[in-house]
Amino acid sequence: MSMFCFQCEQTAQPNGCTVQGVCGKTAPVANLQDELTAALIGLARAMQATEVTLENVQLLKRGLFMCVTNVNFSEDRVQEFIDVINNAHNKLDANIPNFDWEELWKGHEDIVSLRSTLLLGMRGMAAYAWHAAVLGYNDPEVDAWFVKGLVEMAKDHSAEEWLGLLMEFGGINLACMALLDKANTTTYGTPVPTTVPLTVEPGPFIVVTGHDLHDLKMLLEQTDGKGVNIYTHGEMLPCHAYPELKKHPQLKGNFGTAWQNQQKEFVDVPGAFLFTTNCIMPPKEN
Ligand code: SF4
Structure with a gap:
């Protein structure tokens, strides 16, 4: 089975991992993560057409986060989550189609690069957003962009339009980082200079x-x-x-x-x- 992933700097060659991920990700997991991405686009489309709830936004964050490098290596867990996403989608509007996951990496190389920059950036933002969310912090502007970004990712855009989207996304990502900083420092206090021992003491x-x-x-x-x-x-x-x-x-x-x-x-x-x-x-x- 073949795969395609050029998400990170560990990649086997400049063109990406195509047989097995250097990170340990198998081809079936890589393909399921693409399928999950397409399902997330489908859910975002259904949310945009009906209603945007915090519950479903959290599903978008979890699904994107699940595809970050060195996060999940389990075929079963990714498949289970695809089913969760498709169920949520169908509850909103089963007539709105999912994206075809094989289209994610197709097109002119510049367009694929721009689309990928948005996708991989949104996966990273989802990690920040989910860490903030588990502490009870969510930002409506950031949450709305998870829907917008996924929907726009599946549309045709000129290079100039993609660049405009990416610049807008950059501003939202900054807001998300500020949200996580607020969540962490409000919950755990502001970090102070600390000496950290590197020795292991006796005992369990x-x-x-x-x-x-x-x-x-x-x-x-x-x-x-x-x-x-x-x-x-x-x-x-x-x-x-x-x-x-x-x-x-x-x-x-x-x-x-x-x-x-x-x-x-x-x-x-x-x-x-x-x-x-x-x-x-x-x-x-x-
Ligand atoms: S995330 Fe894994 S499969 Fe993807 S490029 Fe990095 S090492 Fe390769």
């Missing part, structure tokens, strides 16, 4: 990797007074600087190095590992 421990501060916070609350130490890994390192996270004394330090070293750094370690949201590698079979 859990290593947390990925990006999700909310998951880390829940784990810290659940391990308060339990004698289990917590260590961050990879992108979780900055969490030590947030006052509401660092106040938990069992948050001891940082383990290992960057996210892409998870597979080799977690082998034979006598601890438990919590993988959260993004920047994750598929666990090795053994």
Whole structure:
């Protein structure tokens, strides 16, 4: 089975991954993610034609986020979510068609590049927006653009029109980053300079990797007074600087190095590992 993905800098060759993703994504998963993208366009079209609810906007965010690099490697989970999206779409208006996912990468190379820039940018914005949403923060202007961006992505535009859309999207993305900053600093406090130990203390421990501060916070609350130490890994390192996270004394330090070293750094370690949201590698079979 073939695939096409040129989403990230890990790509096997300048033209993209076409047999298997360097990230670990298989061809079936890559194709299902394209199908999911087309289903999201269908749901956005139905929302635009009927009503835009926060519940369905959250589905758009989750679906786009699911297709970010190093987020999801499961055929079953992507297929399940396609079904969820199609159900939501059909409840609004089953007569409005989905986009044909094979069209995503077709057309003049400049147009494909412009369309892809919007799609990949919106996937990234969905990650910010979803992290904010789990903390209860949503911005109506950002939410409206998830619908608009997906609908426009499936239309024909001149290069000038695509550039106009991308400039508009850039402004919305900035607003979304401000939303996530507000969500994190309101919930966990403003980060302060912090020294982070790199040593592991005796006793049971859990290593947390990925990006999700909310998951880390829940784990810290659940391990308060339990004698289990917590260590961050990879992108979780900055969490030590947030006052509401660092106040938990069992948050001891940082383990290992960057996210892409998870597979080799977690082998034979006598601890438990919590993988959260993004920047994750598929666990090795053994
Ligand atoms: S996301 Fe994975 S499949 Fe896509 S370009 Fe990057 S390494 Fe290749």
